[in-house]
Amino acid sequence: MSHDVSPLATPFPALPAIAGATPHIVRAGYKDWGRCDLTYVELAEGTSVAGVFTRNICCSSEVDLGRANIGQGLARALVVNAGNSNAFTGYRGREAVEQIMDQVAAHLGAPREQVFVSSTGVIGVPLPKDKARDGVTAALASPECGWEDAARTIGTTDTFPKGATATAIVGDKTVTLSAIIKGSGMIAPDMATMLGYIFTDCAIAPAYLQELLGVAADETFNCITVDSDTSTSDTILAFATGKAGNQRINCGGCPGADAFAAALRDVCRQMAHLVVKDGEGAQKFIAITVTGAASDASARKVGLAIANSPLVKTAIAGEDANWGRVVMAVGKAGEPANRDTLSIGFGGIWTAKDGQPVADYDETPVAEHLKGHDISIAVDLGIGDGRATVWTCDLTHGYISINADYRS
Amino acid sequence: MSHDVSPLATPFPALPAIAGATPHIVRAGYKDWGRCDLTYVELAEGTSVAGVFTRNICCSSEVDLGRANIGQGLARALVVNAGNSNAFTGYRGREAVEQIMDQVAAHLGAPREQVFVSSTGVIGVPLPKDKARDGVTAALASPECGWEDAARTIGTTDTFPKGATATAIVGDKTVTLSAIIKGSGMIAPDMATMLGYIFTDCAIAPAYLQELLGVAADETFNCITVDSDTSTSDTILAFATGKAGNQRINCGGCPGADAFAAALRDVCRQMAHLVVKDGEGAQKFIAITVTGAASDASARKVGLAIANSPLVKTAIAGEDANWGRVVMAVGKAGEPANRDTLSIGFGGIWTAKDGQPVADYDETPVAEHLKGHDISIAVDLGIGDGRATVWTCDLTHGYISINADYRS
Numbered sequence: 001m002s003h004d005v006s007p008l009a010t011p012f013p014a015l016p017a018i019a020g021a022t023p024h025i026v027r028a029g030y031k032d033w034g035r036c037d038l039t040y041v042e043l044a045e046g047t048s049v050a051g052v053f054t055r056n057i058c059c060s061s062e063v064d065l066g067r068a069n070i071g072q073g074l075a076r077a078l079v080v081n082a083g084n085s086n087a088f089t090g091y092r093g094r095e096a097v098e099q100i101m102d103q104v105a106a107h108l109g110a111p112r113e114q115v116f117v118s119s120t121g122v123i124g125v126p127l128p129k130d131k132a133r134d135g136v137t138a139a140l141a142s143p144e145c146g147w148e149d150a151a152r153t154i155g156t157t158d159t160f161p162k163g164a165t166a167t168a169i170v171g172d173k174t175v176t177l178s179a180i181i182k183g184s185g186m187i188a189p190d191m192a193t194m195l196g197y198i199f200t201d202c203a204i205a206p207a208y209l210q211e212l213l214g215v216a217a218d219e220t221f222n223c224i225t226v227d228s229d230t231s232t233s234d235t236i237l238a239f240a241t242g243k244a245g246n247q248r249i250n251c252g253g254c255p256g257a258d259a260f261a262a263a264l265r266d267v268c269r270q271m272a273h274l275v276v277k278d279g280e281g282a283q284k285f286i287a288i289t290v291t292g293a294a295s296d297a298s299a300r301k302v303g304l305a306i307a308n309s310p311l312v313k314t315a316i317a318g319e320d321a322n323w324g325r326v327v328m329a330v331g332k333a334g335e336p337a338n339r340d341t342l343s344i345g346f347g348g349i350w351t352a353k354d355g356q357p358v359a360d361y362d363e364t365p366v367a368e369h370l371k372g373h374d375i376s377i378a379v380d381l382g383i384g385d386g387r388a389t390v391w392t393c394d395l396t397h398g399y400i401s402i403n404a405d406y407r408s
Numbered sequence: 409m410s411h412d413v414s415p416l417a418t419p420f421p422a423l424p425a426i427a428g429a430t431p432h433i434v435r436a437g438y439k440d441w442g443r444c445d446l447t448y449v450e451l452a453e454g455t456s457v458a459g460v461f462t463r464n465i466c467c468s469s470e471v472d473l474g475r476a477n478i479g480q481g482l483a484r485a486l487v488v489n490a491g492n493s494n495a496f497t498g499y500r501g502r503e504a505v506e507q508i509m510d511q512v513a514a515h516l517g518a519p520r521e522q523v524f525v526s527s528t529g530v531i532g533v534p535l536p537k538d539k540a541r542d543g544v545t546a547a548l549a550s551p552e553c554g555w556e557d558a559a560r561t562i563g564t565t566d567t568f569p570k571g572a573t574a575t576a577i578v579g580d581k582t583v584t585l586s587a588i589i590k591g592s593g594m595i596a597p598d599m600a601t602m603l604g605y606i607f608t609d610c611a612i613a614p615a616y617l618q619e620l621l622g623v624a625a626d627e628t629f630n631c632i633t634v635d636s637d638t639s640t641s642d643t644i645l646a647f648a649t650g651k652a653g654n655q656r657i658n659c660g661g662c663p664g665a666d667a668f669a670a671a672l673r674d675v676c677r678q679m680a681h682l683v684v685k686d687g688e689g690a691q692k693f694i695a696i697t698v699t700g701a702a703s704d705a706s707a708r709k710v711g712l713a714i715a716n717s718p719l720v721k722t723a724i725a726g727e728d729a730n731w732g733r734v735v736m737a738v739g740k741a742g743e744p745a746n747r748d749t750l751s752i753g754f755g756g757i758w759t760a761k762d763g764q765p766v767a768d769y770d771e772t773p774v775a776e777h778l779k780g781h782d783i784s785i786a787v788d789l790g791i792g793d794g795r796a797t798v799w800t801c802d803l804t805h806g807y808i809s810i811n812a813d814y815r816s
Contacts, residue, residue, distance in 0.1 A: 058739030058747045088735050088747065090764040123732030124765045227718040310635045310718070310803075314811035324531030327496050331466030339466045339496065356498040357532045395718075396812065400805050403722035 008277035008285050008373055008393070009160040015147040015178040016165060020044030020241025021199040023150040024142045028135025030083035030121065030128070036153045038132075039080040040139035041197070042108070044241045049075035049116065050210035052217045054234035060087035061094040062117050063233060065101070069113040073206025075239055076110040078197060079136065080154045081119040082182075084127050085193060085233050092126035099129055103136050118235050120156055120182065120193045151180040154195055157402070158184045158278050164270035168202070168263035170256025173246035175202035177267045183275035184226075193233040194221070196271050202260055203242035204249040212261050213238050213268075220268040223300060223390040225307045226279035227399070238264070276391050281398025284316050286375045286391065293386030294336040302379065303390035305333035313395035319370040321363060323351045330379060341382030346370065354382070416685035416693050416781055416801075417568040423555040423586040424573060428452030428649025429607040431558040432550045436543025438491035438529065438536070444561045446540075447488040448547035449605070450516070452649045457483035457524065458618035460625045462642035468495035469502040470525050471641060473509070477521040481614025483647055484518040486605060487544065488562045489527040490590075492535050493601060493641050500534040507537055511544050526643050528564055528590065528601045559588040562603055565810070566592045566686050572678035576610070576671035578664025581654035583610035585675045591683035592634075601641040602629070604679050610668055611650035612657040620669050621646050621676075628676040631708060631798040633715045634687035635807070646672070684799050689806025692724050694783045694799065701794030702744040710787065711798035713741035721803035727778040729771060731759045738787060749790030754778065762790070 021043055028038040051070045053063045079100050086093045097117050105112035119127060151161035164179045183194035198213075217236055242248070249257050277285055288306050293299035306312055309329040315322035323344040330337055340355035347369025350358055369375065375394075429451055436446040459478045461471045487508050494501045505525050513520035527535060559569035572587045591602035606621075625644060650656070657665050685693055696714050701707035714720055717737040723730035731752040738745055748763035755777025758766055777783065783802075 055742075056736065056739035057741075057745050058735045058750065088732065088750075088760070088763065088765075090748065092764075123735060124760065310807070311811060314808055317808070318812035320812075324496065327466045327531060328464065331464035334463075337465050340498070342466065342496075352496070352532065355496065357496075394812075395808065397805055397808050399718070400722055400725070400803065400808055403719060404726035404728075404802075404804065 005159045006278050006282055008282055010274070010277065012148045012151065012161050012163050013165055015163045016176045018176060018178050018199040018241060019201050019243035020047060021239060022144045023147060024139050025145050025149050025153040026135055026138040026142050028081065028131045030081060030131060033083070037082040038135040038139055039150050039153045040136070041078040041150070043075050043077055043239055044243060045076065046242055047075050048073060048204055048206040048209050048240040048242070049237060050206060050213040051235065051237040052213060052221070058088060060085060060119060060233045061097045062086060062119050063235060065097055066116055066235060069116070072113055074114050075116055076108050076114040077104045077116070078237065078239070079104060079115065079117045080195060081127060081132065082121060082154055082156055084119055084121040084125055085123050086119040086127040087123045087233055089124060089126040096127040096129050096132055100132055100136055103133060107140050116237060118195050118233065120154070120195055120233055147178055147180055154180065155182040158182050160278060162271065162274040162278065164267045164274065166263040166266045168256065168259040170202060170244070170246040170249065170260055173244050175200055175244040175246055175260060177263055179267045179271055181271040181274060184278040184280055194275055195233070196236040198238040198264070198267055200238070200240045201242070201244035202240050202249065203244060203246050204240045204260065208249060208251055209238055209240055212264055216265040216268040219265065220272040223388065224272045224276050225304060225390070225392050226276060273391060276393050279393035280402045281396040282393030283396055283398070284373055284375050284394040286316055286377065286393060287389060288377045288379070288392070289387070289389045290379045290381065291387045292381040292383060294384045295386040296388055298335045299386040299388035300390060301335050302330055302333045302337070302381065303388050305329050306377065306379065307390050307392035310395055313392065316370070316375055317394035317396045319367070321346050321351060321366045321370060326377065326379065336383060337381050338383055343380040343382065345378040347376055413567045414686050414690055416690055418685065420556045420559065420569050420571050421573055423571045424584045426584060426586050426607040426649060427609045427651035428455060429647060430552045431555060432547050433553050433557050433561040434543055434546040434550050436489065436539045438489060438539060441491070445490040446543040446547055447558050447561045448544070449486040449558070451483050451485055451647055452651060453484065454650055455483045456481060456612055456614040456617050456648040456650070457645060458614060458621040459643065459645040460621060466496060468493060468527060468641045469505045470494060470527050471643060473505055474524055474643060477524070480521055482522050483524055484516050484522040485512045485524070486645065486647070487512060487523065487525045488603060489535060489540065490529060490562055490564050492527055492529040492533055493531050494527040494535040495531045495641055497532060497534040504535040504537050504540055508540055508544055511541065515548050524645060526603050526641065528562070528603055528641055555586055555588055562588065563590040566590050568686060570679065570682040570686065572675045572682065574671040574674045576664060576667040578610060578652070578654040578657065578668055581652050583608055583652040583654055583668060585671055587675045587679055589679040589682060592686040592688055602683055603641070604644040606646040606672070606675055608646070608648045609650070609652035610648050610657065611652060611654050612648045612668065616657060616659055617646055617648055620672050624673040624676040627673060628680040631796065632680045632684050633712060633798070633800050634684065681799060684801050687801035688810045689804040690801030691804055692781055692783050692802040694724055694785065694801060695797055696785045696787070696800070697795070697797045698787045698789065699795045700789040700791060702792045703794040704796055706743045707794040707796035708798060709743050710738055710741045710745070710789065711796050713737050714785065714787065715798050715800035718803055721800065724778070724783055725802035725804045727775070729754050729759055729774045729778060734785065734787065744791060745789050746791055751788040751790065753786040755784055
């Protein structure tokens with residue numbers, strides 16, 4: 001955590017322990033640093049697992065193997081390596097992941113496909129097998145740690161540790177979700193990626209957990225962007241140990257299914273926002289709400305075109321209500337829109353309505369809004385009922401400094 | 409031209425006069441500045457015209473009217489306003505453009521659809537009709553000027569005037585092309601856009617000129633990017649006065665058609681490169697060549713994904729041969745690719761081959777290459793015969809300063 005803490009950082013919340021999920025951290029020494037860099041979470045037998053993975057074609061072996069194994073639905077362990085992404089390392093990288101899976105599986109007496117591995121850090125350097133072996137050996141013998149320790153250990157260029165929690169009433173039981181995430185830019189200076197892990201004591205069938213996670217990710221992780229770049233390692237995994245003793249949720253009609261789905265979505269949204277708030281160089285958290293679109297999917301595409309526009313992001317960094325740049329971004333999105341029904345606002349105040357500047361527009365309250373940390377942009381396309389909200393951060397000198405002002 | 413001159417600037421070339429195309433400049437006073445800001449080019453009767461326009465849905469009335477009138481194929485005049493883009497200004501903006509067209513058409517005794525108008529500058533402020541009327545009146549009475557004067561007058565945030573020229577042998581005649589262009593970022597701080605004009609004395613049918621311009625634009629203007637943002641006003645127009653006396657080119661089989669097509673493409677490539685070299689904050693000119701793709705179109709999409717990646721652009725700014733970021737950009741492009749056949753190089757030296765780092769990779773010559781102004785990145789996907797080259801610039805503190813470090 002070498003850079004200044006993000007001005008948008010929030011304190012680490014009190015994350016409840018989750019029965020059946022015990023975190024451990026050790027120092028494998030993947031980089032020449034003094035900190036812990038290997039996280040191991042042991043999971044109770046029968047833990048359900050679901051996951052969503054990067055769509056980047058050049059993904060790591062960790063992602064390949066995780067995607068291949070997620071369908072069987074059970075997990076006994078999670079291992080996260082920080083400091084080396086092991087991406088683009090060919091067969092040697094794959095062997096290192098398989099070694100970790102075999103070592104943990106042998107220790108637990110579990111099938112190796114129930115061991116999930118993630119790695120984050122430099123691309124193109126095979127994960128050193130000896131360090132991984134010694135690290136895992138140490139982790140298996142180490143004492144349980146807290147979630148904040150684990151959140152720090154999975155981090156790389158993150159400037160603060162990130163956690164989220166929620167509860168839901170399922171039948172006559174309360175189930176708890178505790179989650180940790182790392183990420184700071186979609187992929188960062190040789191290091192970084194978005195890795196998130198949700199642990200819950202809820203009893204839930206893997207297939208239904210996968211369905212709910214897919215929906216939640218679509219509305220949260222797939223609605224954030226820092227710099228439009230997509231990591232080769234992005235992974236979100238949800239583990240459900242079933243220790244809460246609730247009647248197992250198998251489908252949408254089960255008691256508590258809606259409550260659990262809402263809690264899962266809430267945790268995912270918290271996690272997604274934390275990544276944006278640690279976006280490289282971020283000074284402002286920007287929520288962009290698009291309404292009146294041809295469809296919800298179309299609204300999201302328009303929202304992401306705005307959120308990914310360097311000119312919009314630099315305007316917000318400059319605290320400039322430059323709605324002309326928003327017009328430009330709407331127009332380039334390639335989605336149905338009509339210049340003459342387009343309206344744009346900042347902080348709840350319309351600056352342009354129906355394709356023209358608002359006649360009596362008073363910039364004073366808008367300028368005041370833009371001085372804050374939390375910025376809202378509203379866009380109404382005026383052609384349908386589709387809507388979406390996406391989140392991003394501004395583009396500042398800090399981003400350039402982090403990503404350009406160094407030599408490898 | 410308020411910013412420091414781009415380190416990639418080149419001297420304005422000696423642009424030949426084109427018989428039948430006479431430029432004039434005046435000060436309409438669209439902004440409170442001392443410089444000329446209205447360019448008027450009178451064209452001989454019978455001048456063929458062709459054009460390509462922005463695909464941005466929120467385009468200006470100038471683009472709407474230009475697109476509507478290009479099909480009739482004839483032009484008598486071009487008017488370019490600098491300092492106000494007149495985009496997103498509703499019916500008032502459209503009236504201002506029609507007033508200019510009517511005024512010039514009446515003066516020339518020509519149909520108004522033969523008068524083409526472009527505007528560049530702030531979005532959302534209707535072009536003032538009185539200033540436009542007085543400016544055009546002055547322009548119609550003003551003496552002829554040189555192409556460099558015209559190139560400066562169409563500019564806004566450009567840091568240097570931009571011109572290009574080429575010749576072609578058509579039958580027993582030499583035809584000449586002289587072109588001017590402005591642009592510095594796809595769209596810039598309230599000002600800017602890409603506007604380019606090609607003048608030639610070649611006799612050529614409008615429909616065939618349109619065909620050739622479309623092909624040339626596709627290989628040049630559509631292969632550059634500064635910041636992935638698309639202006640609401642982008643326009644390229646080609647005017648052919650026919651004064652060279654060559655046998656009129658009507659189709660691909662006509663004598664000299666291939667030579668003229670090559671000269672047109674050459675001029676378009678020069679113009680496109682000049683815009684990149686004046687990219688906001690640019691310190692490096694980057695050529696990205698993608699080979700081994702599934703198709704040429706696929707190669708271009710991969711190339712543009714790399715060229716638009718903030719992480720690749722900041723790596724080049726930092727003179728860092730960060731091929732891991734290129735891997736990431738290839739993988740996110742959404743085009744056919746295979747991680748295990750992917751190769752990446754800088755300055756003619758492969759750093760990664762077939763999905764793995766090159767074993768005996770020596771970074772010294774690559775580091776030396778990255779210190780220069782002209783950077784080349786090679787990507788071979790290893791799956792087909794498709795290829796494309798795209799051009800961009802790096803992403804620097806200068807871009808942030810130009811676009812964020814001010815208040816409106």
